[in-house]
Amino acid sequence: MIGLVSTAVRQPAQDGGRPGWTLIVTSIGFVVVQLDITVANVALPEIATEFGASTSGLQWIIDAYSLAFATLLLTAGVAGDRFGSRRIFLAGLVVFGVASLACGLAPSTSILIAARIAQGIGGALILPTSLALIAHACGNDEAARIRMISWWSASGALAVAAGPMIGGFIISGLGWRPIFLINLPLCALGIWWTRTKIAESATYVDGRFDVAGLITAALALFMLTGTVIEAGARGWADPWVLAGFAAAAVVGIAFFKIEAITAKPMLPLGLFRLPGFSTAAFVGTVISLTFFGLVFVLSLYFQQVRGYSPAMAGLAFLPLTAVIMLANIVGGQLGARVGFWPPMAGGMLIAAAGNGLLSFHRLDSAAPFLTIALGLFLISIGTGVAAPAMMSAALAKVERTRSGTASAVLTTARQVGGAVGIALFGAFVAGGTQNIPSGGTLVFIVSAVLLLLGAGGAWLGR
Template sequence: MYAVKKSEISFGFVVGTTSLAFVVSQLDVSIVNVALPQIGRSFTADVSTLQWIVDAYTIAFAVLMLSAGGMSDLFGSKRLFQAGLLVFGLASIGCGLAWSPLALIGFRAIQGAGSAIMIPSSLSILNHMFSAEPNKRSRAVSLWTAAGGVSIAAGPVLGGLLMQISNWRMIFLVNIPICLIGILCSIKLKESAGNENRGFDIPGQLIWMLAITALIAAIIEWHHLGTNSPFIYGGMIFSAGMLGLFVWREKKARAPILPLDLFKSTNFNVLIGVGMVLNGTYYGTVFILSLYLQNVLNYSSIAAGMAFLPLTAGFIISNLTSGKLMQKYGIRVPILIGLFIFSMGCFCLLIAGPNTPYWQLLVPFLALPLGMGLAVPAMTTGTLATVDRNRSGIASAVLNTTRQAAGAVGVALFGAMATGGTTAIVQAIMISSVSTGACVLLYTILVFTYLKNN
């Protein structure tokens, strides 16, 4: 429990402080996309290298978050929250000063580690503070996800503006004041009680890291090396073997980083799937749309950034609407509506061609964030509701780990399809529009069948 009464700290202060972690982590997912062509020219980097710059962050995020969730439950949320902000801020300085593509990839991985530390702890703080007040918790999570949703949509806009003023390095340095504000504000937060029954499963962490990294690496290098390359099929086989070994290890471990009993809940499983489907399709789509706007339609960086402005508006509207729908109908309705709208947005991207006017892109550019913004707050709230509050850190970690892993896979797959010039980028949008739209629509039916209101 917290050392002082929860009422001593205002609702807005707690939500605002914890949301800063989600803001910088999601901002860095999307702000980089609009800078990719300029980074590529600066370092003479190909699409594969650009994929690594994006995915180094999400891979580190995905492979370390499970352990970070356990650490949050063990040592307390506040300490982990502050440590994550510090690591992220220092890594952002390194990204801004990077002297080579390899250095930038390395610092991006450290940024991902910082995000992995601070995201589960920030959500755990909210869950602890408002665990006795379900409506207030739903509202807090909605505002938390709204902040992240707006930042991921605003990233390309902010990135375009910063590069117009300066260059791509500024998109990383802008994180520093946000991290400093977060650390200073977090001093007023109260520490949660640690769960002394938790420990660390170092072998499990290493196996998980090898499994995810091998999978993403094989997908990214697939276009260059071909499916007949030992690196590609060997990486896939190795990853599958490591995933099997990971499940076996977690069954035997005294303190697993992924408690398998979480998956006994049908709601938990369905909600984790929602996060994976949405992140995988959204991250991959935004990646190739950034290439499409600048390399096919020949938009400048500032014009490409402004083109993503409808995404920001869509996330603001839908995230706030999701909280109201949850209070009235529970988690099912906003998730179902959100998934359906998102799938329609995917299908609408079929209009994207070599000379498509921007006004025709407005419908999918609005539908994607509207759908995702409706579903994500309800998905997050529902996931936390399936566990006791002293396990909220690990539940949050599992949710965000699977989402980031799916996002990394999405970027790798869509990026592989977009390799080969403007024609390949347009074809990639066509293929991904149909496949992702159908995938999300089918999952909507699955959610309708199995998901129950908490």
């Protein structure tokens, strides 16, 4: 098959990566990636007002980022393993910073969506390589890796928690554009410290990019997410929607067949035979699908049904976001003490209970906020405890020289889940504000069922 061959061979740096600085720098990368997810959700009503965007257009502002992100994660992970995770991480920070500037200056919905695609490309270069840099810095010290991943996860959770509040207050005072510009100093700081504090990771020879796999993966993901988004407007039984799902399935099957016969696949199928890897990827998909889909729906609910300002909507997210950071740290400590699987299964059961509680209350203007807050608090605790254990389980049996690829597979599964969750749950509430209460109930029921399946899969796959 056609491939791009790497002829450069590099030796690993002797300094194992200075774990403290590695954690700081990779956390900055994770923060900018996560910050734009929640901040952009809060900004959606303001963007719709300025540009006259439809619900489908608003979903594409979110999904364009997620789709580009998910499409290139595998390629970025392989590139990190073969050319150096530090180098690819740096490139990601540069691309993300430039794209954030373009988002802040966008004159139309289409330009904003294009800039969000560029942000997704930058994020794809950042995320798997940040996890790979952590794996390299910790070496074979599994306890240290769990602790660093829990703190890394907590930094992303802090961005999730702060995003709605920061975004809400910035939007209320300055409009939606500055919410993208705040990434610029963070990216600049990350670039400087990466260049001066972080050593390059180990690489290996004979790097061949799987172009056929990249193209078919991108097409399958594009078809799947785009079809789910359009299903909200056209209806699930529309012939074009059904054809879109069929085409996504055909291309997806072709992708896996290509990976099975390719000598240097972008997705090494042998990873899924490692103990716990497939289970961790499934759990990560479920967590992202339910969490980010819920954030999208709640952004519309708080502002369009309850009439909250962007700042108030940001504060209303606190029960969901404020304790995630602490829950991530607790989940990491539990994983180090009792193993990966109890926090994963137990956390998803708690999150399922939160969604189950919310399913008994319609998302209308009369819904008691204290009940909503309790449900969101349970979801936050559950997903926060499960996430670091899930990531640690995925990397536990992977060779260090393949940590970038393994991280990319895991983050791809999570991003696909997030993109499909936003598209699917957005379709549930599409058609006007009057559809949010009934669609919200369906969101909670579907989330609870998926989380219960995830908990069962985590326990059985241990």
